[in-house]
Amino acid sequence: MLCVASESVRSRILAAGQRITPQRDLIAGVLEAAEAPLGAQELLDAVALRDAGIGRATVFRTLQSLQDAGVVQHVPLPGDQGGYLLCPTSGHHHHLVCQRCGRVEDLLEDEVALFVGAVARDHGFDIDHAGLELSGHCSGCR
Numbered sequence: 049m050l051c052v053a054s055e056s057v058r059s060r061i062l063a064a065g066q067r068i069t070p071q072r073d074l075i076a077g078v079l080e081a082a083e084a085p086l087g088a089q090e091l092l093d094a095v096a097l098r099d100a101g102i103g104r105a106t107v108f109r110t111l112q113s114l115q116d117a118g119v120v121q122h123v124p125l126p127g128d129q130g131g132y133l134l135c136p137t138s139g140h141h142h143h144l145v146c147q148r149c150g151r152v153e154d155l156l157e158d159e160v161a162l163f164v165g166a167v168a169r170d171h172g173f174d175i176d177h178a179g180l181e182l183s184g185h186c187s188g189c190r
């Protein structure tokens with residue numbers, strides 16, 4: 049099998065208390081190799097190319113476990129159903145989404161917290177920023 053997750057991704061899966069199963073390894077590896085987030089169908093196709101024996105239900109169950117481990121995130125993308133990506137950052141964080149090439153960069157919670165905190169103070173508003181994603185054009189596309 050060609051496409052397997054890197055050592056650093058494997059160790060993050062282990063650190064989250066999960067075992068490295070062949071399915072987790074394959075799906076994490078596919079997402080790690082992708083340049084941009086993969087939609088559900090794109091991911092199913094990419095997995096089927098490498099191992100036709102992994103069914104749809106197994107792919108989604110595996111994705112959920114990788115999301116639970118904080119290794120994979122689902123990002124809403126404008127105009128479609130969003131995509132899955134493997135993030136360098138574990139745990140809660142936000143994203144900068146390029147509208148042209150589809151690349152996604154992690155926006156760390158520390159960066160967001162300053163802004164959200166200032167707005168919350170100024171407006172006396174308790175902000176739920178769980179869905180905060182910023183869209184625009186990346187440095188390569190500007």
Ligand SMILES: [Zn+2]
Nearest residue numbers: 121135137154
């Ligand atoms: Zn991320």
Ligand SMILES: [Zn+2]
Nearest residue numbers: 146149186189
């Ligand atoms: Zn771009």
Ligand SMILES: [Zn+2]
Nearest residue numbers: 141157160177
């Ligand atoms: Zn946040």
